[in-house]
Amino acid sequence: MDAITRSAAPIKRVIGPPGTGKTTWITNRVQELCEIYGAGVDPVLVVSLTRTAAAEAAGRIKLNPKCVTTLHAQAFHALDGPEIAEGHLKEFVTGRDDSDGGTIDLDEPSWEWGETQQSLYQRVQTLRAGLIPEDRWPLDARSWSKSWTTWKGRRGYLDFSDLIERATTDTDMAPTGPLHILVDEAQDFSAMELSLLRKWSVGCKSLTLVGDPMQALYTWRGSHPKMFQRDQAAEPPLILTQSYRVPRAIHAKACKWARQVSTWEQQDYQPRDAHGVIVYESGITVTQPDSLASLILRERAERKSVMVAASCSYMIAPLVKALKRRAEPFANPWRTKRGDWNPLGRSHGHSAADRVLALADPPTHGRYWTWSDVSRWGQHLKSDGLLVRGGKSRLKELASCPDRVEIHDLLGVFRPEPMSALWGLAFDQKDEKRLLKWYADHLLPAHWRVAEYAIKIATTHGLAALKSPPRIYVGTVHSFKGAEADVVVLMPNLSARGGQAWLGAGDRDGVIRMAYVGMTRAREKLIITGGTPPYLEL
Numbered sequence: 001m002d003a004i005t006r007s008a009a010p011i012k013r014v015i016g017p018p019g020t021g022k023t024t025w026i027t028n029r030v031q032e033l034c035e036i037y038g039a040g041v042d043p044v045l046v047v048s049l050t051r052t053a054a055a056e057a058a059g060r061i062k063l064n065p066k067c068v069t070t071l072h073a074q075a076f077h078a079l080d081g082p083e084i085a086e087g088h089l090k091e092f093v094t095g096r097d098d099s100d101g102g103t104i105d106l107d108e109p110s111w112e113w114g115e116t117q118q119s120l121y122q123r124v125q126t127l128r129a130g131l132i133p134e135d136r137w138p139l140d141a142r143s144w145s146k147s148w149t150t151w152k153g154r155r156g157y158l159d160f161s162d163l164i165e166r167a168t169t170d171t172d173m174a175p176t177g178p179l180h181i182l183v184d185e186a187q188d189f190s191a192m193e194l195s196l197l198r199k200w201s202v203g204c205k206s207l208t209l210v211g212d213p214m215q216a217l218y219t220w221r222g223s224h225p226k227m228f229q230r231d232q233a234a235e236p237p238l239i240l241t242q243s244y245r246v247p248r249a250i251h252a253k254a255c256k257w258a259r260q261v262s263t264w265e266q267q268d269y270q271p272r273d274a275h276g277v278i279v280y281e282s283g284i285t286v287t288q289p290d291s292l293a294s295l296i297l298r299e300r301a302e303r304k305s306v307m308v309a310a311s312c313s314y315m316i317a318p319l320v321k322a323l324k325r326r327a328e329p330f331a332n333p334w335r336t337k338r339g340d341w342n343p344l345g346r347s348h349g350h351s352a353a354d355r356v357l358a359l360a361d362p363p364t365h366g367r368y369w370t371w372s373d374v375s376r377w378g379q380h381l382k383s384d385g386l387l388v389r390g391g392k393s394r395l396k397e398l399a400s401c402p403d404r405v406e407i408h409d410l411l412g413v414f415r416p417e418p419m420s421a422l423w424g425l426a427f428d429q430k431d432e433k434r435l436l437k438w439y440a441d442h443l444l445p446a447h448w449r450v451a452e453y454a455i456k457i458a459t460t461h462g463l464a465a466l467k468s469p470p471r472i473y474v475g476t477v478h479s480f481k482g483a484e485a486d487v488v489v490l491m492p493n494l495s496a497r498g499g500q501a502w503l504g505a506g507d508r509d510g511v512i513r514m515a516y517v518g519m520t521r522a523r524e525k526l527i528i529t530g531g532t533p534p535y536l537e538l
Helices: 022-037 051-060 071-078 085-094 115-129 139-155 160-170 191-201 225-229 248-258 289-300 317-325 352-360 371-378 391-397 407-412 416-428 432-442 445-461 496-502 508-519
Strands: 011-015 044-048 068-070 180-183 206-211 277-281 306-310 472-476 485-490 522-529
Touching: 022 044, 022 051, 022 180, 022 206, 044 051, 044 071, 051 068, 068 071, 071 160, 071 191, 085 139, 115 139, 115 160, 115 191, 160 191, 180 191, 191 206, 248 277, 248 508, 248 522, 289 306, 289 317, 289 485, 289 522, 317 472, 352 371, 352 432, 352 445, 371 391, 407 416, 416 432, 432 445, 485 508, 496 508
Parallel strands: 011 206, 044 068, 044 180, 180 206, 277 522, 306 472, 306 485, 485 522
Antiparallel strands: none
């Protein structure tokens, strides 16, 4: 049946304020549909804006992985995998054929080209995403777009916006051929993306938009909560009313703050049955990372998870350094590609933490090493005076070998004297601190800089601190969307652009929504630090 004869799917909306279980609702709906259609059928497509959101949904929903993905990934496969222009940014800027130009990540916008190029790219993509006719664009945006479009055409590339445009004009349905499409975090989708979803929903039985207008954080890329909030083609929305996260005091504060937004609509939204606490620490700011670190550690000492959220990533950098100096574990499980926020992050067994544990606490409960363990911690050691000739090559060959290692086996890789001393520290004396010092002393300088933090944590807090997920989370409010913690430390400082927006020379609603999202991550306690006046009125 072609697109002309197929009928349009009814559009349904589900509005879920913070903590009301939007993903749980989607999961239950998917299970319900799968039970209706039975095994061997993929009746549902769940699309998200970002890879992080898609991964979270995929972790809960038992569907074919191809049916839980980003919209751009669906468009990419629908168009048979074209070459993506954003993977060749350096080539565009320099004119040289260089595919190592970096990519643009919707989870954490960051570009590897000049500020002017970045600004123009963003403006052009925002105009396109909003379906603004080109004759209404500013002159500089039109001029830059002409150069960008010419270069893409010459090289045969498509950019992210092209994926959505081409999929809308050249395809009639999503690659998986779903009968029902569910859109997670729909408030962050642009007019262009919603147009593609409506095109693909023709012939489907339903298109369901799930989200929350007050949590729209991607207006910088052309989305706007009005597209979700005031969709006249949709049925009256189902509203999820009960928060299972936000307690009364924080809920009241967040809702009072949210009423400042120009698109405010009153709706039924109830807090969980707990009082909650709000604390103002006006004397602590982003420029006082040691004071901030002390505050965080006091909260964590009560066995609480602590989230530190800022408006911009550069505001987190001083705190990251302070926590590292103190050898305190931290992470951002929702932005695992940010190495600065996840210095202990596991990378398939090859992170600094993994190597330290392979040495001092191997998976065999510390009873012995396997060749895989030895290869993991041994490849970054200095060779002189420690390894026999060809020892590094031998370790690489044994990288995946699970066989148990005896001390005499290691003599084919290590020299006898240092190997005997190391074996004694690891298994005979079981002296963890001396073992870790030995490891630090014998690492190559470049690898010592990477491993230093993990070694300091193990020495200060014990090896268990490397095995347990950190209870301190650092990042931007954007990075914590969908996340929660017992305690949230919200730093309300604004960038220069954010300050201008707050004063009315930009997207003031976006600033309001960002703070609202930050506040509503808290399950028990919200701490608001000193910030940029008059934003202190939080």
